[in-house]
Amino acid sequence: MKGLFLKIGLPLLVLSTISFGILYFFDIDVAKILKKNEHSVDAQIERSINTELLTTNLSSDHFAVVQFNIVLDSKKAYEEVEKRNPEVRAAIISSLANKTKEDLRGAKGIKSLQDSVKQKIESFMTEGKIERILVTEFKIQ
Template sequence: MSKLVKTMLISLVIIIVIGAAAAIIFLNVLDKKDHAEEEKSIDEIVEYSYQTPEVTTDLSDGSFVRIQFQIVTDSKHAKEEIEKREFQVRNVIIKELAKMDEESFKTGLTDVEDVLKVQLNEVMSEGKIEDVYTISKILQ
């Protein structure tokens, strides 16, 4: 083999090895950043959370409920937006509870949280709702 072919092959192998090493390092760094973004500290969760006012409404069977939620957003801008959308939050809560009776309320509170999360994410333009927690409920 000629000297030129040997030099090209060695150069090609070196470029491939360097490229593979760079790709592995790059992918590992990106993967760690993704995990860091997913796992928020409790301080960040509290900072990006919005506490709804207590909502008092009736259920389909005539029972009354007073309920309050903690809505966790993904950013400061999303928290500010959900604060402005308080009327929509109240609307979703009232509509969902109006469909329930006392028994379904006792067993289906997680469904209300899920519906609230989905419906509010549909109207959000700045960020998203990550989770909804029931923090207070009274059934009369």
């Protein structure tokens, strides 16, 4: 029994002591990290805005129907973007007005649109940043 403790128990005891020492030395709050991960989806939902469905002309003879979900990095940023709804709509419309049907094809086209909209919205934001923009509805006719 004593030999088993020396082979397994002692190394585990030393390893756990070193681990707790590192956590204490760097002042790492494990409970806070676990809680943050646990509520990250709920927190994102609280900071995300769904735009209304927008229909606008493209630079070609086509039109696009789009809807976005905008996830912001803070509650203040959420409140600001919510208040600036007309500017958000204008940023989306102007981003689409410069595009053709071919520009919006495939994943590359959607990524380009997301980047363009993100850049335009962040240009007038004074509180926080956009974490990500998702295209949730997309049709070209």
